[in-house]
Amino acid sequence: MVLKSAIAEEIITNNLKQFLLVLSVSLSVATLPQIFSWFRHIPYTLLLVIVGLGLAFADVRLVTLSPELILFIFLPPLLFEAAWNLKWSELKRDLVPICLYAVFGVVIAIAGVAIVLNQLAGISLTTALLIAASLAATDPVSVTALFRELGVDSRLVTLMEGESLFNDGMAVVAFGFLVALSLGTVELEFQPILVKLFSVVGIGVGVGGFIGFSISYFTQRFDLPLVEQSLTLVSAYSTYLITEDLGGSGVIGVVTTGLILGNFGSRIGMSPRTRIIISEFWEFLAFFVNSIVFLLIGDQISFASLGENLQIIMVTVAAMIVIRAIAIYILTKLSVSITKSEISLPEQTILWWGGLRGSVSIALALSVPTTMPEREKIIATVFGVVLFTLLVQGLTIKPLLEKLNLLGDAPLREQYLELVARHVALERVLQHLQADQRPGIDPDRRYQETLIKGELADLRTKIDKLQDEYPNLQIFITEQLRGELLAIEADTYAEFVKSGRLNKELASMLEDVLPNHQKEA
Missing domain, CATH: 1.10.287 (Helix Hairpins)
Structure with missing residues (x-):
């Protein structure tokens, strides 16, 4: 018993040391733009990835990045913070294009990338589908942060953030179904797929809505900023865990709760002072979590594995960029025909090129069962593509905004x-x-x-x-x-x-x- 207790204490001590090391490196990177003005041209999250790559090149591994770490610890606060700050009036205005991008865009991306990988790269259809599903979720954190800094039109920010929030849920659902299909636990039939999709989304919206409205009315009865701040934190994690336990999409649940509390609960149940305190708390938490996630993404890269799968990575990058362009331009045209609300060609181009991949894609790839024969190939390909989108697309988005005259005031x-x-x-x-x-x-x-x-x-x-x-x-x-x-x-x-x-x-x-x-x- 004493031995078990000593081992547990040693594990906790080591984990705490690793956490403090990661945090120290992240905060050191945060100070670089203040010391060296040249670094201000690089979005903070991308700077973290570059530093992480440098550590990986020197074979310094800060911590092992597991899917549970991202999905259960890092993802809920990131989703909640984005949903809390997303204005419902702006989201409602562009709900049709956002839903088209998030639903049909995910389907087009998975099908298109999988077919290209299967036909041109000679990868088995199962492996190709899992790679495509892992990369279906966009993660434009660094892009939208840059948008706000440069004063880009709020509609473009809403379109990108809205698509990302909703397509995360769709991508996770699609990935889970494809994994189950490859393991033989579900059948490929239209009706079961449709029932499963509606149940997963419905449970997510139902649980998220119940928790969001419950907390909104509960906080009407008192004005205790620290308690209400704690409630929002608990709601983010509890919504995710409860929804997942009930068989729904935790991502959709957290987004629903965040939207309700940010647009409804904060108005009817919180004083202006409390709203400011909570908003600043979530701003800090998002900065804190992003600092760790993006640093670890770079730190987890295996250059040897990337080299072995370079050809597949290049084919996947090309396919993903072309398929996303097709999806964005076609679905935008469909949206305009439905809503009569124009989305300009320059804006469509930014939506296409700004579709970066990040933490969700990494988590999905790492969660592929170890029994899958080509698991390492899936992980290496997804890491390589995520790295390309963050460094190449992420670093060229500002010049593209300047070229298209979309920089704000x-x-x-x-x-x-x-x-x-x-x-x-x-x-x-x-x-x-x-x-x-x-x-x-x-x-x-x-x-x-x-x-x-x-x-x-x-x-x-x-x-x-x-x-x-x-x-x-x-x-x-x-x-x-x-x-x-x-x-x-x-x-x-x-x-x-x-x-x-x-x-x-x-x-x-x-x-x-x-x-x-x-x-x-």
Whole structure:
């Protein structure tokens, strides 16, 4: 008994040391862009992959990357954070193209890549299907982070994030079915496949919806930021585990919970202060998890294995890029014919080239049963393709945005917000100075007032000049004002409901408020 206890303690100590080592390396990489300006041109997650590759080349292995580590520990917080920050109004606007990309895009990707690998690379159909299914899930974390930094149109961000959130679930479901098919535990018949798909998706949406709405109404009864923050964390993991245990898609369950809590629960059950605390917590957690995942992806690369399967990797990369282009352009055309909402050709091109693969693909490849005859080939191919998408596509997305004139006006907005913040701060200083009636400070007060008023006039001139030179800035200002007014209105209703002064359900009131503001926009 004593021996078992000593062994367990040793294992825990070693795991803690490995975790601290990974964390130390990740945080060291995070500081590089602040020390060396050249590194600022590389998205942070890609920089982690490059450092991980350097460690792999030196044969320094930080930790073994298992599918359980990614799927059960890393994936739920990443999915929840993305869903929490995804605005339902924007998602609803582009729900048709997102669903087309996530459902039919996955089917086209699996079928197309598998056929090419089977016919051109001479790989067995079973192996080809598992490689294709592993690579069907997109993971544009580094791309969307770059989009926000550069101020790319929010619609493009929503399309990419929405597709990624939903096609993760579809890819995991498809992969699970193909593994079961190869092991002979299911039959390839249309009706069972359809029933299985609807049950897996239905259970995910059902469990996610139940947990999301339950927590939303529960948090109406109190305002305890740390408790509500903890509830969101528990909901992410519990939704995933419960849904998986019930035979549903944990990915779809977590996405559903995140969407409900981010768009509904945070409005009816959380104060503005609590929402800020929780949003900042999830921003930190996403940064923390991404730091570890992308570093370990690079660190797990086996250069010898990549060399042995280089031909298959090249064929897979070519097939994947061509098939995704076909899927994006065809499905976009279908979406436009249904919704009459245009998606420009440059935007379609970014959606095509920005379809990076990442942690989900790695986890699926690693979860292939050890009894499969070509398991190592599947893992090596998927790792090689993921590496290509992260380094080649990930590093060329910014030049492509510049070429297609899709770069936003983030620096301009940042400059405007800094001027406004300075103006508001000085106005408050002036109000405080004028309200200060202490005897003996009149001469200094008048001097300070003159200085502050002069600075305020200078700031107003700069703000007016910025608005005159960039008329599009007015759209941003208007959107910001509408958002602030809507938030104040929603928070006021929540305050009345919580205090018992209003018996009407807050959800129905917000449903009346939101459409009115959207019509005005």
